[in-house]
Amino acid sequence: DIQMTQSPSSLSAAVGDRVTITCRASQDIATYLNWYQQRPGEAPKLLIYAASSLQSGVPSRFSGSVSGRDFTLTISSLQPEDFGAYYCQQSQSSLPTFGGGTTVEVK
Amino acid sequence: QVQLQESGPGLLKPSETLSLTCTVSGGSISSYYWGWIRQPPGKGLDWIGYIKHSGNIYYNPSLKSRVTMSVDTSESQFSLKLTSVTAADTAVYYCVRHNFDNRGHNWFDPWGQGTLVVVSS
Numbered sequence: 001d002i003q004m005t006q007s008p009s010s011l012s013a014a015v016g017d018r019v020t021i022t023c024r025a026s027q028d029i030a031t032y033l034n035w036y037q038q039r040p041g042e043a044p045k046l047l048i049y050a051a052s053s054l055q056s057g058v059p060s061r062f063s064g065s066v067s068g069r070d071f072t073l074t075i076s077s078l079q080p081e082d083f084g085a086y087y088c089q090q091s092q093s094s095l096p097t098f099g100g101g102t103t104v105e106v107k
Numbered sequence: 108q109v110q111l112q113e114s115g116p117g118l119l120k121p122s123e124t125l126s127l128t129c130t131v132s133g134g135s136i137s138s139y140y141w142g143w144i145r146q147p148p149g150k151g152l153d154w155i156g157y158i159k160h161s162g163n164i165y166y167n168p169s170l171k172s173r174v175t176m177s178v179d180t181s182e183s184q185f186s187l188k189l190t191s192v193t194a195a196d197t198a199v200y201y202c203v204r205h206n207f208d209n210r211g212h213n214w215f216d217p218w219g220q221g222t223l224v225v226v227s228s
Binding site: 031032034036042043044045046049050055087089091094095096097098099100101 | 151152153154165167168201208210211212213214215216217218219220221
């Protein structure tokens with residue numbers, strides 16, 4: 001199985017802050033990486049697919065990038081509705097796996 | 108736009124069979140893969156499997172011996188059965204559409220709202 005390691009597991013940030021979340025794959029997955037947001041009490045929602053493609057309707061303050069086996073989700077200016085959990089997911093193998101999640105909390 | 112809605116019992120006893128149905132509205136159930144993902148309370152996401160109406164099915168090897176998925180195109184529904192449940196199967200179960208592009212990239216969107224299934228004696 002491909003293991004996805006997310007960091008940090010949680011962070012505190014204020015509205016307007018730039019937030020960066022990282023996900024490292026246990027092996028090469030090229031750009032087969034997606035990011036999801038899960039607000040409290042809600043289902044996950046797709047933000048980014050194929051490492052850097054913004055899903056339709058998702059604000060442009062969200063962006064994704066890749067460097068080798070390291071993937072980054074960046075929120076350029078955190079908004080009140082952005083607090084919650086974020087998960088990466090690899091789609092390179094026939095067994096999709098998720099990272100452990102990053103909780104973004106109010107500072 | 109496509110919407111998904113899970114339905115099924117919320118409380119099971121150990122050793123019983125979990126049966127959930129996902130109803131697809133606003134779009135065709137054909138030509139896509141449809142899947143299930145679960146999330147134990149306070150924990151992360153685990154992929155269970157996905158199925159296409161043509162019969163292609165992929166299960167998580169860790170659950171393969173207990174899982175069965177099916178599609179009913181006439182009702183625009185797909186279903187999950189998980190046998191011999193234990194407390195470890197307590198989770199919110201989400202149904203999802205599994206999308207693919209022409210480069211092989213694939214992702215889960217949209218998601219149903221999720222349904223909590225509790226296994227307890």
